[in-house]
Amino acid sequence: MDLYYTREDEEFRARVRAWLEANLPREKLETLEQQRAWHRAVYEAGFIGMGWPVEYGGRAARPMEQAIVGEEFARVNAPPTLNGLGIAIVGPTLIHHGTEAQKRRFLKPMLTADEIWCQLYSEPNAGSDLASLRTRAELVGDHFVINGQKVWTSGAHRADWGLMLARTDPDAPKHLGISCILVDMHAPGVEVRPLRQLSGSNEFSEVFFTDVRVPAEHLVGELNAGWQIAQTTLSYERGGNTLSRVSRQLALFHRLLQVASRLERDGRRAIDDPVVRQKLGQMYTEIEVLRYGSLRILSRLEKGIRPGPESSITKLYYSEMDKRHQELVLEILGPYGQLIEGAPSAYALQDGVAYGEPGSWAYGFAYSRAGTIYAGSSEIQKNILGERVLGLPKELRADRMQAHPATQAQAGGEGGA
Amino acid sequence: MDFEFSQDQMALRELARELLTERCTSAHVRAMMEDPAGYDPALYRQMGDMSLLGLAIPEQYGGSGLGMVEQAIVLEEMGRVAYPGPFVAGVVLAATGIQASGDEAAMARYLPCLATGELTMSFALLEDAIGWGPEVVAMRAVPAGDGFVLSGTKRFVPFGATADVILVVASTGDGPGDVSLFAVPRETPGLTVEPYGMFDLNAKTCALHFDAVRLPGDALIGDLNGGAAALDAVVQRGAVAACAEMLGCARKSLEMSVAYAKVRKQFGQPIGSFQAIKHKCAEMLEATENAHSATYYAAWALDAGAPDARLAVSVAKSFVNEAARKVCGEAIQVHGGIGFTWEYDLHLYFKRAKHLEPLWGDTAWHRERVLEEVLAGRVAGAAAGR
Known part of the structure; x- marks a missing residue:
């Protein structure tokens, strides 16, 4: 066991930080053209599609380097790049299962976000x-x-x-x-x-x-053969990007700390209220545990071990944690947590955010309700963990009984015995 | 970045598992509930012979010079069988106190026999008040001649009734942090033992009553009024040791639940096919795996002297407390009536985890420490340098 980042990793992190300091947009990116320009800059710096093979425009970067990029971009709240779904899921699917012609036709414009x-x-x-x-x-x-x-x-x-x-x-x-x-x-x-x-x-x-x-x-x-292909794409979706989630959660937490040291509640600063402190301690604890779990996955990826169904643990934990934390944020901030128009800078997550735009406490709260549904709901993740990791028997399912008369006969026989 | 166990660490785990599977059966654990000493000295000595006791003791004092990670590996195995004995009291708590005191004479005197198992020790901190810093210490050690006199009562001393020597934290100055460590042989005149019966009958603890106990000058371990730092080290390692044992309790409870859910049938089907049970088991797996990550990260951080070591310890203890509570408790629910019987082993793990939950800081205590460490900027990863 050695949980220090290597010198190489630290140097790489420093390079990413330096690049971000020089290139992070100062203004909000309003138009698609501005977003494409930002995407292009990040791509040219080598931070997009990093894990893809070099022959398809990637950098064949190590999983840890990809994770560090995710971590550092989230740390400074960098604007999202475009085509995340394409680059994270569709691209790897084509690389693994596509024809040469498909790869030549689609991969490059996918990376550059010329095609979304x-x-x-x-x-x-x-x-x-x-x-x-x-x-x-x-x-x-x-x-x-x-x-x-x-x-x-x-x-x-x-x-x-x-x-x-x-x-x-x-x-x-x-x-x-x-x-x-x-x-x-x-x-x-x-x-x-x-x-x-x-x-x-x-x-x-x-x-x-x-x-x-x-x-x-x-x-x-x-x-x-589409179902099998879809199964493998789902595993691209879970795993390597977890440090960016940690970082995003930390960015939120540190802003919450700032606000909690200004906001008065019940005659004292929120940060001096032991009940609030317990909630903050709980939040940070849970974020750190996500970080440790992410490092564990990364350590396996670095050894060439692909995350299997156990990566469902991270998805389940992260999305449920986010829901819990967003509730705690709103508990700590009271009505300020739900204020969108007219939010004082001292208490806002970010200034000048309209309803339905990322950057308000309430938007994060709302969005946390999506995380336990998309990319396989929490219930589906628990089925995967129960059946594929723990080996528990599958549920008797009406559709399966129709599709396989043999199963139906077997079940019927058992019931009659 | 390497979060996997080394070959040697895997071999250590196998060694501990084999020994404990053979010697620390359910029948043995249950027999030890009734036993006044509460443990098998021959098994303990055998652990010494197999170099399990001296894992974290420096080689110059007869140990293997390894660390908390290796101790945690063994303690997880102990948790899996609810091992009863003075392992933590001696080679985690007392040994840490002696090493952290910097007192080389004391190290040479006590550590080699702790490593072999010839000597058992314990650590006495709590009195009437509950707490994990020097402020809970009311017992005074008053200088007398070239020695000291101790009066008062220490409570919840683990395996204190059988320990050969007890490391006692006593107040020696006027400030709240002015505490010192004293090595007190249990046979010292004026020291009497009052055994406690705990909910976990295998967790032997006692009260030690000190009635003007006279100690020679060399009973002082480390510097006078220098005990606070050593106490802090004991709390840190004691907390991680508790995490490792709770993790073992949780993992065993999870495995038993999954095995049971595969064979137990109701409504004509294995209960593990029902989502009500399957999802419970999945959540137990999630909690257990996260507890693994937190426990071993903290153990590694202590060994490495990482800048976020204190944070990691408090993250681990507050998290694993809750995880073990959930997993060991839900295991009973998965089993139904049989899980609530004395005959079935689940209660051994349920009770051990509960026993360890308040020790060396409960969840609330450690959450507060987490926040303090974050506010002080003692963190790692991308959060560092914020």
Whole structure:
């Protein structure tokens, strides 16, 4: 065991800090053009797609270097870069499963955010039970013809391309009739309707597909092998980025400390109230535990051990912790925690933040309710941990009994015995 | 960055597990509840022969010169079987106090026989008041001739009724931090033992009544009025030792729950197939794995003298207290009625974890310390240099 960062890591951290000091935008990035310029600068500095192989525009960086970049960017509250979903999930999916032509066509503009990606997974009737999705992709000649509806699609309103899971064999058992297809979001028949979220923002949409024609060469991997591919993409989503979450949580915490040392509650500064101090101590404790857990994952990644289903622990812990912490923030700040317009600088998370924009205490509070739902709800994470890590038996499920008559007979026999 | 155990550490874990699986069975633990001494001296000596007692004692004093990580590995194994004995009292608490005092004569005198197991020791801090700093010490050590006289009562002394020598914290000056350490043989005239019965019947503690106990000058360990720093070191290591033992209790409770949920059937199905039970087990796994990370990070930080060591210790103790409480308690719920019986072993871990929860700082005490460390900027990672 050696939990010090290596000298190499520390030097790298210093370089990242120095770059940020010189290049961090002073003004809020209002337009997509400004955001693209920032993205471009970060990309050219070598901090985007760092883990990708060099031949596809990446830097083949070590997991620790990627984690440090995430940690340092979050520490100074750097504006987000674009195409996070594409670079974190779609890119690795193409690198692992795509054809050479797909890689050459899509990876570079994905990294530079010249083409922005979304993930077309959930449907109105396929949420946690994603494999029951119904959007149909029918192979007609050399094209797929796509009909159906997706929902909760983050970033769909500005996406150029989408990574879609669609049903290509309606007669196969549900996990075995799904394919993974790249869809042009500007193609005729694609309609994006933004949905307003409870936070007030418009990050996700519902997307309708009516006779959308997609060339067959946009199939990723084998026909009907989409479910397996989606399973591997989910593990890209969990793991290496955890230090940036720690850092984001720490940035929030340190601002809360500042405010708590100014805000008067019940005749004394909040920071002098032992009950408030207990809450602050609890918050920092839980953030540190997330940091230790992240270091444990990183230490394994550095040895070449990919995070398996146990990475569900981090997702579950982080998202539930965030909910708890955002509640504590609002408890400590009282009505100031819910003030958006007219918030005094001394008590605000950031100045000049409108309703539905990141940067207010209330927005963080609202958004914490999404974290335990997206990328596999807490309940799904607990199923994964229970079944794939602890080896507990699967639940008897009505759909599985229909798909596999043998299982049904077995269950029936048991009940009759 | 390497969060994995080394080959040697894995081998140590195997060694401890084999020994304890064979010698510290449930029957043994239960027999020790009724035993006035509460432990098997032969097993303890065997641990000495196998170099388990001297892990953190410097090589020049007959130990292996390793540290808290290795002790935590062994203590986790002890937690898994609810080991009863004076391991923590002697080779964690007393040995830390002696080493941290800087008193080389005392180290040469006590550490080698602590490492072999020939000598058992304990550590006496608490009196009527509860607390983990020198301010709780009311007992005075009054200079008399070239020695001292101690009067008063120490409480909750672990395995104090059988310890050969007890390291006692007593007040020797006028300031609240003016405390000193004294090594007091249990057989000293004027010292009487009043055994306590605790909820965890394997956690033997006692009150020690000092009635004008006369000590020679060389009973003083370290400098006069220099005991506060040593006490602090004892609290830090005592807290991490408790975490490691609680972690073992939690891990064993989790394993028993999962095994039971796979075979116990209700409504014609294993109860582990129900999300009500599956999700509980998943949360227990989450708590246990996080407790592992927190415990070993803190143990490493102490050994490495990391700038965030105090923070890490308080993070670990406040977190593992809650995690072990949850896991050991939910294990009973997963089992249902059988989990509440005396015959079933779950209560051994449930009670050991509960016993350790208030010791060396409870959750609230350590949360306050976490905040103090953060406000003082003694942190690590990207938070450093904020």
